[in-house]
Amino acid sequence: MPKPRPGDEQPPREDGGPRGEEQPAPASPPHALSVNELQQITDDISKLTIVHEIVLNGDFKLQAASSSPNSLENRVKETLHKAFWDSLEEQLSASPPDYTRAIQLLQEIKEALLSLLLPRHNQLRSQIEEALDMELIRQEAEHGALDIHGLTMYVLGTMARLCAPTRDEEVRGLQSLTDPAQLLREIFRVLDLMKMDMLNFTIQSLRTHLQDQTIQYERKKFQELLDKLPSSLDRTREWLCKAAAEVSASSSQLPPHPAAHSLGAVSSSTTVPSLRSVLNRGYMNLLCWEPGQKEYPETLFMDQARLQEVQAQVNQLTIIAAVLLVTSGMCGSTLCGSPGFVARLKRVTKVLLEGLSCTRYEEALEDISHQVLQEVSRTLSQLGYPAFTADKRASLKGQIKNIADKGNAVRHVIEQRIHSFLSLFIFPDGQNSQKDFPKGLDPIQEELLEVGHRFGSVIHHNRQVFGPYYSGILKKALLPDAEPDSDAGMDSF
Template sequence: MPKPGEEEPPRPDGGLEEAEPSRESREEEPPALRPPDSPPQILSVSELLETAHEISKLTIAHEIVLNCDFKLQAVNFAPNSLENRVKDTLHKAFWDSLKEQLSASPPDYTQAIQLLQEIKEALLSLLLPRHNRLRSQIEEALDTELIRQEAEHGALDIHSLTMYILGTMAMLCAPVRDQEVQRLRSLTDPVQLLREIFRVLDLMKMDMLNFTIQSLRPHLQDHSIQYERKKFQELLDKLPNSLDHTTEWLRKAAAELSVSSSQSPPHPAVSSSPASPSQGAVSNSAALPSPTSVLNRGYMNLLCWEPGQKEYPETLFMDQARLQEVQSQVNQLTITAAVLLVTSGMCGSTLFGSPGFEEALQDIGNQVLQEVSRTLSQLGYPAFTSDKCASLKGQIRSIADKDNAVRSVIEQRIHSFLSLFISPNGQNSLKDLPKGLDAIQEELLEVGRRFGSVIHHNRQVFGPYYSEILKKVLFPEPEPDTGIDSF
């Protein structure tokens, strides 16, 4: 523990005082946002590596902002993998070499001194800039030149140095590492002790990185829009024609709305097989949809995306896995709600609302029928006839078909409810929940919040790009007249 008057060392447990970052009253619009039209260019290997590095940084920043549980984790190879065998072999050779040096007469401290230098650097990396006194203490206690001189004169005390290191680690580590640091004090073999010190220091550095991420998250959230937009533009400058899939995605949404505008008011959900004009062009005969409605339609289309058949929009690539998880959960909720609706329609509201009945409907087909029969018997109702049993099982089984009428109705209602979460000024609450979805309302609200969070962030970052693309999609420039009649 620090003495009175000394500064408190940092502990990566959320206890550090952080200055509240200032929030901008409004975002500054970046200069010229330009979806490039220039022809593709060939990048050198170094340019490709640099681009990959920039994409990695952009992806990490995006993940930190949207994923509250984001944490960096150490790379762990599979036990029987080639990488793990090579790593174990090299590590064993290194520590065996250190053991031979320390067991020699007189001991050879060359490798040990290098390790102590690396330990000092690791400890210093865990400090904040304001911890000058503790930094000076570590520099003095683990002075490499002094340690080398002690080794040359046979006066080096490895045990004393390692005890100081463990004491410093105990002050710097997060509470979750206290027991591990304490356990190191029981090790007597200097080689094993040094090896374990490095292992625990690696964990401490990961703790500090994750603590720093948590501390910086409010600041990143304030500035992530500008940062992501700037980095994305830099990538577009290097990789022209990188918005082709985004353009096609919005063109398809515009074509769907153009066709449906002449019919009854379109449902916010995505139709399973929209009748769109050739090549996704916007119909000139139908009323022109608004840019906002086109973008919202595009977002809702993501809930019916068919993997492997078309490329995901470039502007949503970083969220593809997150959105596909939402899509999977929506599909599960659709089937669950459809099963519940079919069963309640067959059994009646009195039976369906009995205690424990909804919980019993987690299984499909025979399990549902068994629970229905048991509950009917308990409540004194007559058992289902064989025809009614077959009908119930058949209706439940047919829900697996995407064209099933009940499933389609439930899917449309779910999509209609989720569309409220992506509207720029939309409000959503349980009062907006469509009929037949009461049993899944909590799960549906959670999915809607996560879906809306991703979409709102995407809309803020890429809104200017979408505006430029939609201008071209909705108001295409007429092709020059060549004077040649078309056939």
């Protein structure tokens, strides 16, 4: 059999490792990684994360590195910069002027301007080369005929032609500077911003191309990391095996909630859960992940913050919908049908929950109950209805406060309906299949659709990249005696 060429794509083995080679004999304990190896792994993870972020985050932009103003790094940097620019000012103020450093800076400015050009800017490239002819500039400096002001004005004019519209004002502001050292310093500052703008423009231009290529790239880079780090899929294996146990346990019972069908739960006659059902259950379990209790699967580490944000939004929407459902049950359709009533309740509830962790919902719901009662009383008065009795007020307030309990019946029902709806989005075309919005969730429809699309995009990408690894782990866990290529009892992803 011919040897695979370097870079050939090969699916992982059943255990998540690379195929195309026999299982090695038990290896000796791994050696400690050197500093260089650790640095290489860190660099690989950084590159992988940036590519992943570019594809999944439409708002991704590179930002200039910054440090705390009071940090040692920043103080050292500022000291060195001040010394450099003070020295330049002394050279230019000398009689006769010393242009040594100024010429070096003009060379760097020329290179920066050329780096901002697009391939079609042939004429402008020639103009820059001619105007900033470094050999001619050196000769002029030697003969005391160097026109620093004229050169910097040409540079500013070129920057004005190349900069993004958002930089126009900054470039125009440089024209009022008369001190040559200060002007050169500011030119460098704005050029750095322009280079960052160009990088972000390039990223946006390449995003479509990257989306086509990133699946193979991420899988290849991840495999390289696995080759360097032993036992790198332990948490992923634990996550999937837990999901497999849950699906197996539920296969002989009625579905625990409406989402079970869309998650691919198997029937009682099925002895082995399907790959799809197990993976989907694992993905849905991410919405109930307990921060600080367990570490995220390795295959999801790049999306941990994104998924935790989705989880936080789901928790918030659950509380909002539960508050509105309890209030509508107590107030009736007439009051809830009053123009703007539900929108006002939703707005105040959302504001009071904003930025809070689920551990602080009890405190927030105390405040929410007061605000809801105030809004109910105001609306009843406006409509000419009698105010709620003390008992009814106490009942409404108590029901709203009880939503803080995770076992609260209303909260549980709302959470089931939200999870059932979001389960549709973990399939590539699932978000287009829903017809009827779940009952009781109409007030949060817009927010829930947005969360669903975000959740679905992350899961769809993760499934494409790591599907072969999940398949290998699950086949070994669920069918340890099966042939390596056997798909018995399992769906494809």
